[in-house]
Amino acid sequence: MVIRNHRKQAKNSRSQCQSLSKIAGCANVKLLDLGEETQRNSLYKFFLQEVSVWNKLDHPNIAKLIGAKGDIREVNMAPESVKIDKPQNVCCIVVEYLAGGTLKSYLIRNRIKKLPLKIVVRLALDIARGLSYMHSLKIVHRDVKTENMLLDKEGRVKIADFGVSRVEAANLSEMTVRTGTVGYMAPEVFIGSPYDRKCDVYSFGICLWEIYCCSMPYYNITSIEESSYAFYKVCCE
Numbered sequence: 001m002v003i004r005n006h007r008k009q010a011k012n013s014r015s016q017c018q019s020l021s022k023i024a025g026c027a028n029v030k031l032l033d034l035g036e037e038t039q040r041n042s043l044y045k046f047f048l049q050e051v052s053v054w055n056k057l058d059h060p061n062i063a064k065l066i067g068a069k070g071d072i073r074e075v076n077m078a079p080e081s082v083k084i085d086k087p088q089n090v091c092c093i094v095v096e097y098l099a100g101g102t103l104k105s106y107l108i109r110n111r112i113k114k115l116p117l118k119i120v121v122r123l124a125l126d127i128a129r130g131l132s133y134m135h136s137l138k139i140v141h142r143d144v145k146t147e148n149m150l151l152d153k154e155g156r157v158k159i160a161d162f163g164v165s166r167v168e169a170a171n172l173s174e175m176t177v178r179t180g181t182v183g184y185m186a187p188e189v190f191i192g193s194p195y196d197r198k199c200d201v202y203s204f205g206i207c208l209w210e211i212y213c214c215s216m217p218y219y220n221i222t223s224i225e226e227s228s229y230a231f232y233k234v235c236c237e
Contacts, residue, residue, distance in 0.1 A: 061130030100151025144203035
């Protein structure tokens with residue numbers, strides 16, 4: 001498999017992920033490095049869960065899954081002039097190519113001049129429609145943030161990255177795992193209480209703030225420890 005015009009974009013806490021853009025001009029690829037053998041089984045389960053959830057979704061505001069493959073032994077990345085780590089044992093998720101990049105990057109580019117209200121409303125409605133569709137299928141994203149939203153060439157938002165998503169449990173006591181991103185995380189998730197799809201609604205509210213202001217709440221807090229403490233204070237006081 002030859003991957004062209006690629007760039008390293010992201011890491012996640014469980015493993016090193018590489019989001020590679022534009023394969024033959026028509027797709028985005030996410031590579032999940034399975035890492036050491038001791039953690040391979042658990043990471044492969046996350047891969048299967050992500051593919052299982054994503055495969056159920058078909059909506060204009062959700063990035064379209066094209067295909068997936070597990071246990072790829074070798075990845076040939078071109079051009080050779082681009083330096084990037086080459087994982088040796090990976091899983092691969094292929095989604096439609098979206099030329100606009102992440103919503104996060106778009107907001108950063110506009111942090112000085114801000115966005116016109118008309119665009120703010122359009123972006124907000126795109127996200128709301130995508131989340132409403134997911135929730136109608138009882139799927140909880142659990143990591144709603146602007147980095148996990150992509151823009152097509154017309155500027156339409158499409159929700160992506162379902163690595164920690166799951167079908168909502170009938171018994172909410174089964175959903176207490178703290179997962180997601182601090183700053184977007186609902187209070188009940190942060191403190192380890194039972195939660196449901198409403199945690200996505202809270203995260204959507206943070207995204208609305210970010211879209212309108214082109215910056216995060218507590219944007220001047222730099223370290224993870226400081227931001228976690230500030231967020232905990234908001235949640236619990």
